[in-house]
Amino acid sequence: MPFVIKFLSVLSFFIFSHLSFSFDQSVDFETAIKRQENYSYAYLKKNISPPGTQPGFVVASPSTRDPDYFFHWVRDAALVMDVLQAYEKNQIKRDQYLQNYVKLESSHQKKNKLTDQGEPKFLKNGEAFFGPWGRPQNDGPALRALTNIHFAKSLYDRNRAAAEQLYRPELPANSPIKIDLEYVSHQWANPDFDLWEEVKGTHFFTRIVQLKSLKEGAMIAKKWGDPEAAKWYATQQNKILEQMIQFWSEDQKQVFSTIKQVGGRTEKVSHLDASIILASFFREPKESWSFNDERIMLTFFKLIDVFKKLYPINKDSLVAQKLNPTWPELGVAIGRYPEDVYFGGQPWYLLTSTFAEFCYRNANALNKTSQRTINFKDSNLKLISQKYLKDLNAPSWKKLGDEFLARSIFHAGAAGEMAEQFDKESGSPLSAVHLSWSYAAYLSAMNWRKKL
Numbered sequence: 312m313p314f315v316i317k318f319l320s321v322l323s324f325f326i327f328s329h330l331s332f333s334f335d336q337s338v339d340f341e342t343a344i345k346r347q348e349n350y351s352y353a354y355l356k357k358n359i360s361p362p363g364t365q366p367g368f369v370v371a372s373p374s375t376r377d378p379d380y381f382f383h384w385v386r387d388a389a390l391v392m393d394v395l396q397a398y399e400k401n402q403i404k405r406d407q408y409l410q411n412y413v414k415l416e417s418s419h420q421k422k423n424k425l426t427d428q429g430e431p432k433f434l435k436n437g438e439a440f441f442g443p444w445g446r447p448q449n450d451g452p453a454l455r456a457l458t459n460i461h462f463a464k465s466l467y468d469r470n471r472a473a474a475e476q477l478y479r480p481e482l483p484a485n486s487p488i489k490i491d492l493e494y495v496s497h498q499w500a501n502p503d504f505d506l507w508e509e510v511k512g513t514h515f516f517t518r519i520v521q522l523k524s525l526k527e528g529a530m531i532a533k534k535w536g537d538p539e540a541a542k543w544y545a546t547q548q549n550k551i552l553e554q555m556i557q558f559w560s561e562d563q564k565q566v567f568s569t570i571k572q573v574g575g576r577t578e579k580v581s582h583l584d585a586s587i588i589l590a591s592f593f594r595e596p597k598e599s600w601s602f603n604d605e606r607i608m609l610t611f612f613k614l615i616d617v618f619k620k621l622y623p624i625n626k627d628s629l630v631a632q633k634l635n636p637t638w639p640e641l642g643v644a645i646g647r648y649p650e651d652v653y654f655g656g657q658p659w660y661l662l663t664s665t666f667a668e669f670c671y672r673n674a675n676a677l678n679k680t681s682q683r684t685i686n687f688k689d690s691n692l693k694l695i696s697q698k699y700l701k702d703l704n705a706p707s708w709k710k711l712g713d714e715f716l717a718r719s720i721f722h723a724g725a726a727g728e729m730a731e732q733f734d735k736e737s738g739s740p741l742s743a744v745h746l747s748w749s750y751a752a753y754l755s756a757m758n759w760r761k762k763l
């Protein structure tokens with residue numbers, strides 16, 4: 312080999328080996344995101360009822376050690392199945408997936424457990440996990456109620472009898488949705504572990520999903536002929552809503568992820584957490600704490616700022632675009648929270664895709680108003696947003712969304728594999744392989760992109 316070529320190939324190996332081996336520069340961006348969509352859905356389906364498990368079992372990841380994720384987590388499963396029911400277009404297939412899920416979850420609901428419906432995960436033999444763990448995790452039953460409510464609503468006009476079985480007024484509660492709503496409506500004020508299973512206290516994400524489940528729960532209770540329960544759920548929902556203001560810090564101009572901490576890990580001194588962005592999807596646009604609430608937006612940009620500095624891979628944002636000009640600049644890789652030490656504290660696929668979805672949702676909301684651009688009231692927000700958004704209109708939000716999506720795909724494997732995390736220095740997949748939630752978050756972002 313002539314020396315120059317050899318030198319160049321060694322050089323390019325050196326440059327790209329620590330970034331990503333799998334980037335295929337011959338594929339344009341639109342094709343790449345579509346291809347990743349197909350991969351994501353195919354891998355996701357492989358994680359549902361895999362060999363050796365019962366129908367409806369959603370394995371968090373097929374990884375059985377370092378970390379062992381071969382469990383059905385109530386939170387992951389509910390989020391994944393809710394994306395699946397929005398995504399799967401074939402009604403027969405969709406119903407089958409959801410029926411299996413409801414059946415397995417109603418058996419989990421009735422199992423012997425340490426913390427009632429707050430129990431976080433189940434084994435492939437159908438039993439609850441009894442080892443030491445952060446429990447209860449009370450976002451789980453709220454998310455499960457939401458997924459089941461969406462399924463019940465979709466069944467209502469087609470199969471009234473089946474829909475009615477999902478919520479029955481009888482007490483003590485003995486139907487899938489009502490079991491969770493009773494638990495949420497009586498337990499929400501108690502401290503629990505956060506969605507990352509680390510901190511015990513009162514959490515923004517958990518409160519928002521509890522609020523949402525009680526709101527949708529009140530509607531279904533009313534429609535399904537249980538007016539007293541509807542009133543009770545609505546009252547609890549309002550109580551939660553009144554307390555949400557406690558998460559806002561006027562001094563720091565950000566939403567806090569946890570207040571009133573009573574246990575668990577104590578590193579998170581910034582109180583910043585990407586789960587706040589995920590939570591904002593459970594509010595309607597224009598409602599408080601929604602993705603277009605200025606307080607949430609401020610928190611969003613602060614998170615971007617912090618992760619931009621924290622992860623070395625964020626330094627080179629032009630790497631894909633240099634190789635293929637149809638690619639956007641790569642957005643900032645996003646992790647759970649800046650002080651995270653789990654697997655060394657790395658960026659997560661699911662959160663980077665969630666940040667893309669946040670942008671697409673904002674673009675979508677702007678397209679629906681006559682106003683077309685946002686006028687931020689807060690001067691801090693005006694300033695910080697200028698760093699990432701050219702204009703405050705839908706095309707700018709879409710562009711920013713594409714940047715996050717590009718970042719997520721850029722670090723996926725050659726055949727679209729997404730693990731839980733990717734290395735903040737090398738960009739390679741890390742921790743649990745084929746994480747179901749990574750694929751679901753990607754599909755959910757794509758669903759919103761398609762509305763634009």
Ligand code: NOJ
Nearest residue numbers: 506507508509576652653
């Ligand atoms: C396992 C949990 O799933 C993860 O979220 C957490 O960071 C680690 N345990 C360390 O506490």
Ligand code: NOJ
Nearest residue numbers: 371384386387506507508
């Ligand atoms: C760790 C994450 O922190 C938690 O949110 C998730 O439920 C489990 N992994 C399983 O994916």
